[in-house]
Amino acid sequence: MIAAAALGVAGAAQAKSPQKGVQYVAKSLKPAMNCANCASFLAPAACKVVDGVIAPAGYCMVWSPAPKK
Numbered sequence: 188m189i190a191a192a193a194l195g196v197a198g199a200a201q202a203k204s205p206q207k208g209v210q211y212v213a214k215s216l217k218p219a220m221n222c223a224n225c226a227s228f229l230a231p232a233a234c235k236v237v238d239g240v241i242a243p244a245g246y247c248m249v250w251s252p253a254p255k256k
């Protein structure tokens with residue numbers, strides 16, 4: 188078993204979904220829905236729930252609107 192610490196993420200050691208599992212694309216086809224305005228986006232290039240490098244212009248099937256500031 189791989190230790191959670193090996194993930195190298197400071198703090199949270201939660202498992203993330205692989206990009207393929209949530210149909211992530213680096214370029215959203217929906218103008219109003221992209222990672223930059225998703226509740227799970229972590230600027231500049233990551234996501235709370237999807238693994239790997241995440242583009243602000245990307246999109247996946249678990250997109251949800253970021254709370255209005």
Ligand code: SF4
Nearest residue numbers: 222225228234247250
């Ligand atoms: S749309 Fe949201 S949940 Fe999906 S990869 Fe982008 S930031 Fe993460």
